[in-house]
Amino acid sequence: MVDHSLKGKTVLIAGGAKNLGGLIARDLAAAGAKAIAIHYNSAHTQPEAEKTVAALQAKGVKAVAFQADLTTAAAHTKLFTDTIAAIGKPDIAINTVGKVLKKPIAETTEQEFDDMFAVNTKAAYFFIKEAGLHLNDHGKLLTLVTSLLGAYTPFYATYAGSKAAVEHFTRAASKEYGARGISVNAIGPGPMDTPFFYGQEAPEAVAYHKTAAALSAFSKTGLTDIEDITPHVRFLVSDGWWMTGQTILVNGGYTTK
Known part of the structure; x- marks a missing residue:
C-alpha cells in the first residue's frame, strides 16, 4: 500500500523563498517532509531564501536553495538535477512562480507579452516536463495559477491568458504521468495579501477586491491570505492524491467556473 503522507518526503518548490512559497515550505516541513529544495529567482530574493532555508534546518529538515531564471528549458533541467544531487529525487514538485500585469490589450507591448508568457507559461510547461522525468513514482505535481481563470474581466489578458495554458498542461500531464501513480493539479488563489498583488492595483481596486469574495468579511484582510x-496545497500533495488533472479555485467565493 502506497504511503501518501508527507512523512519522510522530499520536496522541490519553485518560488519557495518567501510569501506563499516560503509558507508552503514551512508547512510541509511541519507535516513531516524530510528534505526541501527551494528555488529563488534573483539575488534580490536570496536573503529571503536563506532565511527560509535556515528556518527549515532549525526544524531538522535537510534544506537547500538554488537560484535560477526559469524562463529557459535548460534552467529547469539544472534545477531538478541540482536538487537530486543535493537531497535526492523529489516526491513532490510545486511551482509557485508567476508574474502579473494589469494593462489594457491596446497598451500592451510585445516585450511585455513575451515576458508574461515566458514566466507564466513557458516556465510552467518545462517545470511540468522535468517533474515528469524526475519525480518518484506516486509523486505529486502542483502548479499555482490564478482565480482569474474563472473571471470575466478586462485588463488581465496577458496574466490570465498565460496562466490559462497551465490548466491544459495540467490535464495532459495527469494523463501522461498517471501510469506511474503521479497526480497533477493546479490551484488558483484569489487576489492574495502579498506584494505581488498590491504592485498592480490602484487603491480603489484594492478596496473592491477586499469585498469581492463571498467570505471576504471573515478574512483578516478581505483578500485571500497565504x-x-x-x-x-498540503492536501493535494498528500492524501488528496486521488484528485488529479484538476484546476481548483481557492478564493473564498471570489470567482467560480
Missing part, C-alpha cells in the same frame, strides 16, 4: 492556501 494561510488560506497552504492547507489545500
Whole structure:
C-alpha cells in the first residue's frame, strides 16, 4: 500500500523563498517532509531564501536553495538535477512562480507579452516536463495559477491568458504521468495579501477586491491570505492524491467556473 503522507518526503518548490512559497515550505516541513529544495529567482530574493532555508534546518529538515531564471528549458533541467544531487529525487514538485500585469490589450507591448508568457507559461510547461522525468513514482505535481481563470474581466489578458495554458498542461500531464501513480493539479488563489498583488492595483481596486469574495468579511484582510492556501496545497500533495488533472479555485467565493 502506497504511503501518501508527507512523512519522510522530499520536496522541490519553485518560488519557495518567501510569501506563499516560503509558507508552503514551512508547512510541509511541519507535516513531516524530510528534505526541501527551494528555488529563488534573483539575488534580490536570496536573503529571503536563506532565511527560509535556515528556518527549515532549525526544524531538522535537510534544506537547500538554488537560484535560477526559469524562463529557459535548460534552467529547469539544472534545477531538478541540482536538487537530486543535493537531497535526492523529489516526491513532490510545486511551482509557485508567476508574474502579473494589469494593462489594457491596446497598451500592451510585445516585450511585455513575451515576458508574461515566458514566466507564466513557458516556465510552467518545462517545470511540468522535468517533474515528469524526475519525480518518484506516486509523486505529486502542483502548479499555482490564478482565480482569474474563472473571471470575466478586462485588463488581465496577458496574466490570465498565460496562466490559462497551465490548466491544459495540467490535464495532459495527469494523463501522461498517471501510469506511474503521479497526480497533477493546479490551484488558483484569489487576489492574495502579498506584494505581488498590491504592485498592480490602484487603491480603489484594492478596496473592491477586499469585498469581492463571498467570505471576504471573515478574512483578516478581505483578500485571500497565504494561510488560506497552504492547507489545500498540503492536501493535494498528500492524501488528496486521488484528485488529479484538476484546476481548483481557492478564493473564498471570489470567482467560480
